[in-house]
Amino acid sequence: MPYASFASMPCALGRPAALLGERWTLLLLRQVFLGTRRFEDFQTAMEISRSVLTDRLNVLLQEGVLKRVPYQEDGRTRHEYRLTEKGRDLYPVLMALRTWGEKWMAPEEEESFHLHHRDCGGGVRAKVECTDCGAELTARDVQVTARQ
Amino acid sequence: MPYASFASMPCALGRPAALLGERWTLLLLRQVFLGTRRFEDFQTAMEISRSVLTDRLNVLLQEGVLKRVPYQEDGRTRHEYRLTEKGRDLYPVLMALRTWGEKWMAPEEEESFHLHHRDCGGGVRAKVECTDCGAELTARDVQVTARQ
DNA sequence: TATCTGAGTTCGAAAAACGAACGCAAGGGA
DNA sequence: TCCCTTGCGTTCGTTTTTCGAACTCAGATA
Numbered sequence: 001m002p003y004a005s006f007a008s009m010p011c012a013l014g015r016p017a018a019l020l021g022e023r024w025t026l027l028l029l030r031q032v033f034l035g036t037r038r039f040e041d042f043q044t045a046m047e048i049s050r051s052v053l054t055d056r057l058n059v060l061l062q063e064g065v066l067k068r069v070p071y072q073e074d075g076r077t078r079h080e081y082r083l084t085e086k087g088r089d090l091y092p093v094l095m096a097l098r099t100w101g102e103k104w105m106a107p108e109e110e111e112s113f114h115l116h117h118r119d120c121g122g123g124v125r126a127k128v129e130c131t132d133c134g135a136e137l138t139a140r141d142v143q144v145t146a147r148q
Numbered sequence: 149m150p151y152a153s154f155a156s157m158p159c160a161l162g163r164p165a166a167l168l169g170e171r172w173t174l175l176l177l178r179q180v181f182l183g184t185r186r187f188e189d190f191q192t193a194m195e196i197s198r199s200v201l202t203d204r205l206n207v208l209l210q211e212g213v214l215k216r217v218p219y220q221e222d223g224r225t226r227h228e229y230r231l232t233e234k235g236r237d238l239y240p241v242l243m244a245l246r247t248w249g250e251k252w253m254a255p256e257e258e259e260s261f262h263l264h265h266r267d268c269g270g271g272v273r274a275k276v277e278c279t280d281c282g283a284e285l286t287a288r289d290v291q292v293t294a295r296q
Numbered sequence: 297t298a299t300c301t302g303a304g305t306t307c308g309a310a311a312a313a314c315g316a317a318c319g320c321a322a323g324g325g326a
Numbered sequence: 327t328c329c330c331t332t333g334c335g336t337t338c339g340t341t342t343t344t345c346g347a348a349c350t351c352a353g354a355t356a
Contacts, residue, residue: 013242013246019253021170021171027166092247097168113292117283122280126244128273128274139181142265
């Protein structure tokens with residue numbers, strides 16, 4: 001199976017993994033969540049080649065993760081890339097990466113920015129929970145059963 | 149900045165994103181969590197080219213996400229790839245992808261397998277919460293502040 | 297001895313990414 | 327009007343990755 005065809009596999013994990021597991025896509029989304037919205041700004045922030053940036057933005061537009069929104073600047077109409085609801089819903093994925101990164105890939109505890117809950121000032125972390133009993137789950141707590 | 153050098157950037161999200169945002173890596177981890185442990189089985193399950201599989205396994209070994217464990221079969225000693233604690237801790241990342249995939253990329257609700265909490269039979273989902281008040285958080289509830 | 301199997305390695309071809317230059321439309325200034 | 331700048335891409339030749347088929351090698355098995 002070529003890499004691209006995971007996009008059509010019958011797996012709720014395989015399809016997103018194929019989409020986000022393409023070079024630059026996760027880093028691009030990180031940048032979007034940090035507030036970057038314009039082609040030029042993505043390009044300078046990430047030092048990605050312009051042609052690949054074009055491609056990745058188009059894939060995310062096509063998937064409905066991003067949308068192009070017109071806006072005015074200096075009297076001209078321009079477009080910016082913004083998250084759709086589907087895109088905003090990727091937040092737990094990015095936060096899960098960050099939670100893991102803080103625990104396992106922190107070089108010497110000096111991060112360039114800090115996240116906290118707007119209302120109470122607390123920290124932010126991703127977790128997996130049971131939709132029924134609410135318990136926090138690890139891989140060992142979860143049973144995988146094949147659909148017949 | 150070339151793609152690879154995100155591995156050294158001062159960002160708890162950027163570093164994992166650069167590691168997992170390499171082609172095949174997320175799909176490989178999905179396969180590991182599904183129980184695949186041997187080179188040959190990865191290769192046939194994913195139809196990845198053998199040389200790239202070798203490379204990705206080595207990267208994950210080097211990062212300490214996987215470990216090689218010797219075992220006996222037919223009187224011979226072989227090795228299998230298994231998750232370390234660091235690797236098992238990636239579970240929330242994969243589950244966040246799956247939670248998102250179920251909501252936004254489900255083709256017609258027919259998944260090849262199902263996950264549920266071993267103890268109570270409930271469903272599984274990823275979420276982001278406040279470490280202090282326990283509230284579930286979206287991107288809008290979280291404030292980003294630059295470290296001075 | 298010949299064969300099989302698991303786990304890679306090698307290598308030439310194809311695909312993807314790179315990066316510098318180019319295109320283009322809109323606005324501003326001379 | 328003409329020229330310059332800015333934002334946003336596109337083009338294209340080069341480099342890097344990936345592909346895939348063949349090869350290697352060690353240990354069992356016949």
